[in-house]
Amino acid sequence: MIVRILGEGQFDLTDADIDHLNTLDSAVEAAVEAGDQAAFEPALAALLDAVRAHGAMHDPGTLDPSDLILPPSDATIDEVRAMLGDEGLLPG
Numbered sequence: 001m002i003v004r005i006l007g008e009g010q011f012d013l014t015d016a017d018i019d020h021l022n023t024l025d026s027a028v029e030a031a032v033e034a035g036d037q038a039a040f041e042p043a044l045a046a047l048l049d050a051v052r053a054h055g056a057m058h059d060p061g062t063l064d065p066s067d068l069i070l071p072p073s074d075a076t077i078d079e080v081r082a083m084l085g086d087e088g089l090l091p092g
Contacts, residue, residue, distance in 0.1 A: 002058055003051055004066035005073075011055030022090050024050055029088040032081050040077045047089070048073050 001018060004010045013021070024047040031040035048070060058064065070089055071080050083089060 001067045002064055003055060003068045003070060005048055005051060005070045006075075007072040009060060010058035010064070010066055011051050012058050013051065013055045017050075017054040018090060020054065021047065021050055022088075025088040025090045028080065029084060032077055032084060035077065037077055040080070044071070044075065044080065045073060 001013050001015065002010050003013055024043065027043040028040065028047055030036075031043045051070065068090060069083075071083055080089070085091070
């Protein structure tokens with residue numbers, strides 16, 4: 001699975017990684033729904049850090065479509081709210 005972090009690039013992740021990321025995504029979603037800025041920033045940072053830690057940089061020389069697109073680390077709570085689907089940022 002290819003995950004893009006806007007402004008950073010693409011990362012290759014396995015399906016097993018996605019299960020862990022869904023837990024972190026739930027924290028982001030809960031913070032956004034509650035309008036809790038204090039919880040939102042560390043939750044988004046943890047999600048993006050996990051993508052960087054568990055993923056491998058996708059070959060920057062190729063133009064492959066991303067399966068998931070995540071906001072940049074400096075995204076606002078309103079920007080992330082606009083990106084949320086029914087299942088958070090990540091499906092599942």
